[in-house]
Amino acid sequence: MVFLFCGCAGEPPSRADRNVKVPLDLSGEDxxxxxxVAYKKVVELQRKREKAKTLPERRRIEGLLDFQWETYRKHLEKAEAALGKDLRVMMLRGAYWFLKGQNEKALAVYDG
Known part of the structure; x- marks a missing residue:
């Protein structure tokens, strides 16, 4: 029997950042x-974290959340590099800053 585990679950955020690998041969659309997809996962994990009743459960979710944040950021950067000032990508960047709680940066994305 083989089990696959996310290498960052329950680990400190500094270790999660190094484990995220983004394929280089994808198009900007991909x-x-x-x-x-990573944005949706971040929102879902944030809701689960709010509902978590025990500290170990919350820590496990926070480890997964750190991994998803890094995945979201890296794919967003690759999409921005490939697609430029595409409105969809700008909206995702604004959503990224909004979810991080930095509303001024989120609004600045749309101001240009």
Missing amino acids: HYRMAV
Whole structure:
């Protein structure tokens, strides 16, 4: 029996950042789609973290959340590099800053 585990679950955020590998041979559209998927996962994990009742459960979710944040950021950067000032990518960047709690940066994305 073989088990696959995310290498960053329950680990400190500094270790999670190094484990995220983004394929280089994807198109800008593919990176955009993967950033959207990561965005949805971040929102879902944030909701789960709020509902977590025990500290170990919350820490496990926070480890997964750190990994998803890094995945979201890396795919978003690749999509921005490939697609430029595409409105969809700008909206994802604004959502990124909004979820991070930095509303001024989120609004600045749309101001240009």
